[in-house]
Amino acid sequence: MKNNTKLANFYLGLILVLMYLPIIIVIIYSFNSSRISSVWGGFSLKWYEELLRDKSMFDAMANSLILASSSSILAAIIGTLAAVGMPKVNLRSKGVIEYISTLPIMIPEIILGMVFLTYFSLIRLPFGMITLVIAHTSFCIPYVYMLVKARLVGIDKSLVEAAKDLGASEIRAFFDITLPLILPAILSGMLLSFAMSLDDVVISIFVTGVNTNTLPIKIYTQLKTGVTPKINALSTLMLGATLLICLLSVWIGKLGSHHREDLKMEGN
Amino acid sequence: MKRRLFECFSLAKCVAFLAVLPLFVFTFIFIIGPLVYMLVLSFLQRAEVWGVVNKFTLKNYIDIFKPIYLKTFIESFKLALTTTFLIAIIGYPFGYFMAKLDGKWKKRMMFILFIPFWTSSLIRLYGWIIIFRANGILDKLLMALNITDAPLKLLYTYPAVVVGMVYALLPFMIYSVYSSAEKLDWSLVEAARDLGASSLQAFWTISFRLTMPGLLSGVVLTFIPSMGLFFIADILGGNKVVLVGNLIQEQLMKAHNWPFAAALSVVLMILTSLMIYIYRRISNVKELEGLV
Numbered sequence: 001m002k003n004n005t006k007l008a009n010f011y012l013g014l015i016l017v018l019m020y021l022p023i024i025i026v027i028i029y030s031f032n033s034s035r036i037s038s039v040w041g042g043f044s045l046k047w048y049e050e051l052l053r054d055k056s057m058f059d060a061m062a063n064s065l066i067l068a069s070s071s072s073i074l075a076a077i078i079g080t081l082a083a084v085g086m087p088k089v090n091l092r093s094k095g096v097i098e099y100i101s102t103l104p105i106m107i108p109e110i111i112l113g114m115v116f117l118t119y120f121s122l123i124r125l126p127f128g129m130i131t132l133v134i135a136h137t138s139f140c141i142p143y144v145y146m147l148v149k150a151r152l153v154g155i156d157k158s159l160v161e162a163a164k165d166l167g168a169s170e171i172r173a174f175f176d177i178t179l180p181l182i183l184p185a186i187l188s189g190m191l192l193s194f195a196m197s198l199d200d201v202v203i204s205i206f207v208t209g210v211n212t213n214t215l216p217i218k219i220y221t222q223l224k225t226g227v228t229p230k231i232n233a234l235s236t237l238m239l240g241a242t243l244l245i246c247l248l249s250v251w252i253g254k255l256g257s258h259h260r261e262d263l264k265m266e267g268n
Numbered sequence: 269m270k271r272r273l274f275e276c277f278s279l280a281k282c283v284a285f286l287a288v289l290p291l292f293v294f295t296f297i298f299i300i301g302p303l304v305y306m307l308v309l310s311f312l313q314r315a316e317v318w319g320v321v322n323k324f325t326l327k328n329y330i331d332i333f334k335p336i337y338l339k340t341f342i343e344s345f346k347l348a349l350t351t352t353f354l355i356a357i358i359g360y361p362f363g364y365f366m367a368k369l370d371g372k373w374k375k376r377m378m379f380i381l382f383i384p385f386w387t388s389s390l391i392r393l394y395g396w397i398i399i400f401r402a403n404g405i406l407d408k409l410l411m412a413l414n415i416t417d418a419p420l421k422l423l424y425t426y427p428a429v430v431v432g433m434v435y436a437l438l439p440f441m442i443y444s445v446y447s448s449a450e451k452l453d454w455s456l457v458e459a460a461r462d463l464g465a466s467s468l469q470a471f472w473t474i475s476f477r478l479t480m481p482g483l484l485s486g487v488v489l490t491f492i493p494s495m496g497l498f499f500i501a502d503i504l505g506g507n508k509v510v511l512v513g514n515l516i517q518e519q520l521m522k523a524h525n526w527p528f529a530a531a532l533s534v535v536l537m538i539l540t541s542l543m544i545y546i547y548r549r550i551s552n553v554k555e556l557e558g559l560v
Contacts (some may be wrong), residue, residue, distance in 0.1 A: 004467075008365040012377070015362050019384050019438070022395020025405065029398060078290045087285025088280065094288070101295045103303075107540060108496025110513045111306075111533045118309055118526055119302035138298055141291070170280050195386045201499055206520070219390045223397070223503050233393040242387050248381060 001185050023239065032231035047076065047233040058220070064198055064215040067129065071136035072193035078137070079144030080186050084178065092180060102146070104139040112139065115208030120207060128209035135207045136197045143196070144189030149183035152178075184252055195242070310530035320526055327529035337515065341535075342372070342512040347501075348494040350497045351433040355441045355490050359435065360483060363445025364455055367452065372452075385439045393432060393503050398456035400428050400504070432504040433494050440493075441486035447484025449475070488547045 030048070034041025051057060080102075086094060104112055116135045125131055156180070163173040201216040208217060215238070222231055294437040310328055313321045331337065366377050384392065399405045400423040407419035422428050452475060460470040498513030512532060 005368075008361075008368065011361060012365055012369075015358065019435075021337075021385060022392050022399065023384060023434070025398050026391055026395045030273075031433055066351075069517040078294055085284040088284035089288050094480035097292055098296050100299055101300060102293060106492075106544070107537055108493060108513070109359075110496040110498055111537055113521055114516055114529055115306045115532050117303035117520060118530065119298075119305045121472070122305055123301075134298055137294070146290075150405060152520070175420065196537075199386075199388050201390060205517075215391055216388060219394075220503075223390065223394060230396060233469050235388070235394060238388055238391060243383060246379065246386055261461060 024193045025144065026232055026235045027239065031228065032229065032235040035229060047229045050228075051230050051233045051237075054230065056213070057215075057230070060213040060215045063129070063212060067132050067136060067214060068194045068197040070133050071140050071197050072138045072190045074133070075140030075144050075193050076186055078183070079141045079189065080148050082141075082147050082196050083148035084174070084182075086149075087152075102142040105142045109202040112199040113203040115204040116203065126209065127207060128212045131207040131209070132204060132212065132214070135202065135203050139200075139203070140193035140197060143192045147185045147189040147192075148182050151182045155181050188249055191245060191252070195245055210218070224254075299326075304458065305532055306530045309527050311535045312527045314525050314527050318524060325527075329535075331528060332531060332535060337532075340491060340510055340515050341508075341512055343345045344495055344513070347429070347433070347509070347511060348491050350430055351494045352491045354430065354434050355438055356483065359438050359441030359486060360445050360479075363482065363486075364479065365443045365447050366442070366446050367449035381439060381442065386532055388500075389405065392435065393500065395415060396428070396432055396435070396504060397423060423504065424508060425454055426505065426509055429501050429505040429509045432500040433497065436500060437490040437494060440489040441483075444486035445479060445482045446481045448485075452478050453499075457555060484547055484550060488543055491543060495540070 031045070032040055032041050033044030033046060037256050043083050066130055086098065112135070116131070116138075120127065120134075122133050125134075159181075163177050164170070168176060199216060203218050204214050205220070208214065217235075219231060219234070220229065309320065311324055311326070313323045313325045313327070315321050317395065332341070366374065368376060401407075402421040403419050404423070406422065407416075410416045410420065412420075456474050456478075457470050460474050461467065465473065495511070496513040496516075498511060498517050501509045501511050501514055516529050516532050516536070519525045521534065
C-alpha cells in the first residue's frame with residue numbers, strides 16, 4: 001500500500017516537472033546572452049534592456065492591458081446584473097438566452113473569431129480596440145455569470161428577507177446584503193476574465209485592426225517569422241505577472257471563505 | 269395582457285428586468301447576430317475578387333466533400349482523437365491520484381497546476397520550440413546519452429504538434445477527473461477490498477465507473493478545442509500539419525473565400541454540438557447506473 005502511494009506521488013511529480021519544463025526553459029534562456037537559443041553564451045540582462053527600449057512592445061502591452069481591463073469590467077457589470085436579475089424575471093426566452101450567452105466558451109475559438117470577423121465587417125464596425133473589446137467581452141461574460149450564479153445559490157436567502165423586513169428597499173438590500181456576499185465571486189470572475197483576455201490569440205487575430213497589436217498577437221507573429229530573445233525576456237515578465245494574479249486570486253478566495261465564516265458566526 | 273403589463277409595473281420585477289437587459293441586448297446583437305450571419309453566409313456565393321454575392325448556393329457545402337478538404341477534416345479528427353486519447357491516459361491517473369492526496373496538498377496542488385494553466389499559451393509553446401528545435405535541448409540531450417546519433421529535428425513535425433496539443437489541453441482533463449474523483453466515496457472501495465476484490469478489481473468496478481462522468485467531460489473539454497486550435501499546428505507543425513482550424517483561417521485571411529469559411533465553421537459547429545449532445549446522453553445514463 002505504501003509503495004502504491006509512493007508510485008502515485010512519483011507520477012504526480014513527473015508530470016508536474018514536464019508541465020513546468022517549457023516555462024522554466026523560457027525563463028533560463030531570457031538570461032542567455034547568445035542570440036541563438038541553442039547556444040548558451042553566459043548570463044546577461046541585455047534582452048531585458050532591449051525590451052525596455054522597444055516602444056512597439058510597450059504599445060502592445062498597453063493595448064493588452066486596456067483590452068483586458070475594459071472587457072473584464074464590462075463582463076463583470078453585464079454578467080453580475082444578469083446573474084442577479086435572472087431568477088426574478090419570468091420570461092420564457094430566458095433559458096435560451098442563458099444558453100446562447102455561454103456559447104462563446106463552448107464552441108471552438110476559431111469559430112468565434114470567424115463569425116466576429118464577418119459580422120463586424122457586415123455592420124461596418126471599424127476594426128481595432130472597439131471590436132477587440134466586444135469580442136473579448138463576449139467570452140468573459142460567461143465566466144462572471146456562472147461564478148456569480150453559483151455563489152448566489154449558496155447565499156442564505158433569509159438574510160435578504162430580514163433586511164427587507166427591517167424596511168430596506170430591494171435596491172438597498174442588494175447593495176447592503178447581496179453585493180458584499182457575491183463580491184468574491186465577481187472578483188474571481190473578473191480575474192479569470194482578465195487572464196483569459198490577456199492570453200487570447202485566436203480571436204484577437206481575427207478582430208484586430210491593422211494598427212492595433214496586442215501582446216499575444218505580437219508574440220505570435222514573432223514566433224512565426226523569427227524569434228528574437230527579447231520574447232524570452234517579455235515572457236518571463238509576463239510569467240511574473242501571472243504568478244501575481246494567481247496569488248491575488250488565492251488571496252481573494254481566502255477573503256471569500258473568511259467572509260463566509262464571519263457570516264456563519266453571526267448567524268449562530 | 270393587462271396583467272402582464274401590471275406585473276412589469278411592480279418595482280421589483282421592473283428592476284430585475286432592467287438588470288438582465290444588458291445581457292439580452294448583448295447576446296442578441298453580438299452573439300445571435302454573428303451566428304445567424306455565419307449560417308446565411310455559408311449559403312452565399314463568393315464574388316470574383318473580393319466580397320460576397322447575395323445569391324443562394326449549396327456549392328460551399330458540396331466543396332467540403334472534395335478530397336483535399338475532406339482529408340483535412342479526417343486529419344483533424346485523427347489528431348483530435350490521438351490528442352484526447354493521450355490526454356486521457358496521462359491526465360486520468362493524475363486527477364485520480366490528486367484526489368487521494370490529503371487536504372493540504374490538494375490545495376497546494378491546485379495552485380501549482382493553476383500557474384501553467386494561466387500562463388500565456390504562447391509562452392509555453394515557445395518553450396517547446398526551444399526544446400524541439402534542430403540541435404536544440406532535446407537533440408543535444410539524446411545525443412549526449414547516445415540514444416540517437418543525429419539530431420531528430422522534431423520541430424515542425426506531427427509528433428511536435430501532438431505534444432503541444434496534449435500539453436495545452438491536459439489541465440482540462442485533470443480538473444474534470446479530479447473533481448469527480450474528489451466526490452468518490454472511498455469507503456465503497458474499501459468495502460470491495462474487504463469483500464475480497466483485488467485492488468485492480470476494486471478500481472475497475474468501483475472507482476473507474478464512478479469517475480466515468482469526469483473522464484467523459486474531460487474528453488469533451490479536450491476534444492472540442494483540439495479541432496480548432498490552429499495556432500499550435502501553425503507554430504509547432506510549420507505548414508506540414510493542416511487542421512480544420514488552419515483551413516478556416518486560410519480561407520478567411522488568405523483566400524478571402526468567406527462563404528466557404530462559414531460553411532466549414534457550420535460543419536465544425538455541428539460536429540461539436542453533436543459531441544456535447546452525445547456526452548450529455550452518455551453521462552446521464554452513467555449517472556443513473558451510479559445511483560443503482
